[in-house]
Amino acid sequence: MAGTVGSWAIDDTEEIGSGGFGSVLKARHLQSGEVAAAKHIIHEHMRLAAIQHEAGLMKRCEHPHVVRLYEYLQLEKESYLFMELAEGGELFSRVLDDGNLDEGVARSYFAQLMDAVDYLHGQGIAHRDLKLENVLLSSSNECKICDFGLAHLYKDLKREPLYEVCGSKSYAAPEILASRGYDGYSVDVWSCGIVRSPRSATLLAMKRPHSPLLARPQPGSSWLRGAPFTRGSLVRRPLGSAYSRCWRASFRSTAPRRATGGSSGSARR
Numbered sequence: 126m127a128g129t130v131g132s133w134a135i136d137d138t139e140e141i142g143s144g145g146f147g148s149v150l151k152a153r154h155l156q157s158g159e160v161a162a163a164k165h166i167i168h169e170h171m172r173l174a175a176i177q178h179e180a181g182l183m184k185r186c187e188h189p190h191v192v193r194l195y196e197y198l199q200l201e202k203e204s205y206l207f208m209e210l211a212e213g214g215e216l217f218s219r220v221l222d223d224g225n226l227d228e229g230v231a232r233s234y235f236a237q238l239m240d241a242v243d244y245l246h247g248q249g250i251a252h253r254d255l256k257l258e259n260v261l262l263s264s265s266n267e268c269k270i271c272d273f274g275l276a277h278l279y280k281d282l283k284r285e286p287l288y289e290v291c292g293s294k295s296y297a298a299p300e301i302l303a304s305r306g307y308d309g310y311s312v313d314v315w316s317c318g319i320v321r322s323p324r325s326a327t328l329l330a331m332k333r334p335h336s337p338l339l340a341r342p343q344p345g346s347s348w349l350r351g352a353p354f355t356r357g358s359l360v361r362r363p364l365g366s367a368y369s370r371c372w373r374a375s376f377r378s379t380a381p382r383r384a385t386g387g388s389s390g391s392a393r394r
């Protein structure tokens with residue numbers, strides 16, 4: 126144990142995540158014994174206002190498929206976000222390790238993701254960094270969206286266009302990169318599409334060419350035809366229309382080609 130911070134004992138022997146901000150460690154509440162994930166952010170690495178923004182948005186959320194914030198602790202040079210611990214790790218790793226997901230499991234994951242994103246949008250929050258790495262799994266194998274570092278809160282019903290180019294390039298809707306203003310909810314829908322689309326698999330192929338996912342190429346599917354994730358944000362279908370569709374079908378499509386010579390056309394942007 127590294128010691129205590131507020132009411133929490135932090136275990137620094139095992140890092141469960143890391144990033145430019147610092148690291149994510151396991152913690153235990155001194156009184157209740159509850160385990161948590163402690164996101165340790167060093168102020169030198171991230172603006173205090175941004176940390177407070179992230180914590181503030183998480184605090185607003187109460188949904189079974191959104192990581193819960195238990196406590197935010199701000200010290201002089203560092204801050205801690207004590208969160209619900211998602212023991213199953215990232216969906217990203219799950220997909221890499223297991224390859225094609227079982228049909229029922231994949232459907233269930235995607236429905237949970239849609240549920241959570243629908244909830245966030247209902248709260249006025251556009252996540253803006255939805256990707257396999259930011260969807261975690263609980264010990265009971267339920268999806269939990271994390272990482273509100275880039276999220277935007279719409280203050281009123283009028284959704285003013287956003288201009289900040291942010292998120293992960295591979296998951297970013299084309300209108301973000303076009304720099305002409307975009308709608309935060311609509312770009313989340315695009316990213317959900319990438320999470321379950323063949324392009325995810327293509328991206329995985331570039332990162333881990335030996336993933337079992339790539340060893341089992343499947344015939345094409347019609348998932349993308351008429352899917353809600355069309356290029357133009359104005360014609361992109363609303364979130365709800367994704368519920369009835371099958372996530373896994375995407376992985377049967379063109380993506381699981383071996384990535385021998387760099388990226389495929391669809392992954393480049």
Ligand SMILES: Nc1ncnc2c1ncn2[C@@H]1O[C@H](COP(=O)(O)OP(=O)(O)OP(=O)(O)O)[C@@H](O)[C@H]1O
Binds near residue numbers: 142145149164211
């Ligand atoms: N509540 C949690 N439970 C379990 N693991 C977590 C939790 N929160 C974060 N992690 C792990 O830590 C990783 C990084 O956390 P997070 O996504 O919040 O930071 P980040 O902002 O993406 O960092 P970066 O600066 O790299 O973008 C996650 O992808 C995940 O693997």
Ligand SMILES: [Mg+2]
Binds near residue numbers: 258259272
């Ligand atoms: Mg992240």
